[in-house]
Amino acid sequence: MSSSLEKPIGYEWRSSRWFIVSTISIALFAETFLYGFLVPILGYIFESRLGIEPAQRQRLTSVVLAMHGVCSAISGPVIGHFVDQLPNRKSPLLLSLLGCIVGTAIVACSRSLSLFLLGRCLQGVAGSFVWIVGLATVAETTSQDRVGTVMGLVNSFAHTGIMSGPIVSGLLLETAGYWATWSIPVVILTIDIIARLLMIEKFDDPKPNCASERTDASETTGLLTSPENQQGTPTTLGFWRTMLSNGRVFTALLVSLSIVSLSTGFDTTLPLHVDEAFGWGTGTTGFLFFCLSVPSILISPLAGWLRDRIGIRAPTTVGFVIQAILMAILGIAGNSHFSWASAEAGPAIYMTSIVAIGIVQPFVLGVANIELTAVLKEKQEENPESFGPGGGFSRIFSMAEVASTLGLILGPILSGSLTEVFGYTYMSWTWSVICIILAVLACRFLGSKS
Known part of the structure; x- marks a missing residue:
């Protein structure tokens, strides 16, 4: 058997349903944790790092929190369209992680409002990537008779992130200082990196001649599919x-x-x-x-x-x-x-x-x-x-x-x-x-x- 057909080390557990769902759960936890993490320390960032006047803080707080949702809503359909054209979803997951890391670094290190808002935009787009690609991966990995249970578990992780984020940042800012507070997101993102690199989704399953089989199958499908079915394949708008x-x-x-x-x-x-x-x-x-x-x-x-x-x-x-x-x-x-x-x-x-x-x-x-x-x-x-x-x-x-x-x-x-x-x-x-x-x-x- 050629080396190209050998399975990666730990293939069985790295491609298992439980590990894929766990990886996505960690990713969603990290995304919601970072969203809530920022809320208690926004006032400190505005005052001590960005030099925002007290009268403007309430308005800017609303803008910053709303920006995450606006960026997600705008980027969502674009992300969904292009990800569906890719051969696997591991690359988009890693790309979203990169965007999350860069956005978080910009937010933490910003000394100007414009740079801070740029970081929030990157976090919003990366968060949209995580939700869309992550849930799509879970849906394809899970059988239809277990989708509700698995989605419930994933949502539990997401809600835990929303709850724990503000608690952790508020407590650490008072007791450990600004930069020590950001050490927790670094740890969570590091765990996220390791899990995503280890994960093997079903698209990565090493099968012999998989590329040629897909090509042959698509050609055969094109020959055998009736014109009505071909016409019934929706366009993007369809x-x-x-x-x-x-x-x-x-x-x-x-x-x-x-x-x-x-x-x-x-x-x-x-x-x-x-x-x-x-x-x-x-x-x-x-x-x-x-x-x-x-x-x-x-x-x-x-x-x-x-x-x-x-x-x-x-x-x-x-x-x-x-x-x-x-x-x-x-x-x-x-x-x-x-x-x-x-x-x-x-x-x-x-x-x-x-x-x-x-x-x-x-x-x-x-x-x-x-x-x-x-x-x-x-x-x-x-x-x-x-x-x-x-x-x-x-x-x-x-x-x-x-x-x-x-x-x-x-x-x-x-x-x-x-x-x-x-x-x-x-x-x-x-x-x-x-x-x-x-x-x-x-x-x-x-x-x-x-």
Whole structure:
């Protein structure tokens, strides 16, 4: 046997499903960790390193955080299109890592605002790469009957990064100093580098004459495929039209945009409301956000397992109905017009509702990733060549990435504007109505195992 056919050292475990999923989970953890890591130290960077005036800090903080989402939303479809043309996804993963490292280095070392914003743009584009390519790799590696469980595990890692990033940076900046604080991202990125270099995805599987086999297969397919099927292979524009005209896809993307908008809307409205209504300070506010986030880490794998057993329709529908009730109650708690919920009972009702929302959210989060994977695999079963050699996975996850990043941008704007104009109660009730609408759409369009 020639040396060209010998498998690399450790091939079995390096190409195994568990190692590929673990590598992508580490990558997503690193991306979300770096996003949250910057939040507590932005004030210090503005003041001590960039020399920003205090009056401009709040505005620039919003710009910096929004820039990540804007860069991701713009670059997502472009990334998805080109990655689907490549023979494997390991190179884009390594490229995204390079962009993440360079962007993080620029952010950490910047002494000018323009250079700092450039670093944030690189981080945003690299983050979009990670989500699109990473989830596409997981989807192709995982069998359809386990997609929910695996995506739930991956989402747990991502949520852990979002939670731990601000905690680590805030603690280290006070106790160890600025440069020591950045040592943690260096360690995480180093682990990420090692995992990505070790990973062997199925495209790298060393098979004899694999290149010629693919060529022969494509030539044979071209000869044997009917003109109708050839004409039915969508162009780039046709791919987007085919997917967005599918009721399951459109509903899944709308669900993703809405639930991310609702989640990020809490960042804008919750701190001010609990201060005005209950006199709660930053400590209690932080605990409330803790209650919103921790259940997603713990319950996401369970929610994914349930989706694999009974389909995504029932858990999502029931989840939105319960969330609608909780959002309605959340708006009542602390409102003086409801005497039973404004005095001693108000704080308890509010905190209980927040905990319950945190428990329910894993059943409505991540809908797009699972449903879009299912739709695409069904299309591939009908016609394996329908979306080209890349299979369309990167493009389909770029759609999910755009939906979620739009939610990051629209959520604070919508919730903040509704609260400012109509008050916190009517803002919560508006989201309650939106949840009911989403429950109806989920029941009507999303997939089911029955």
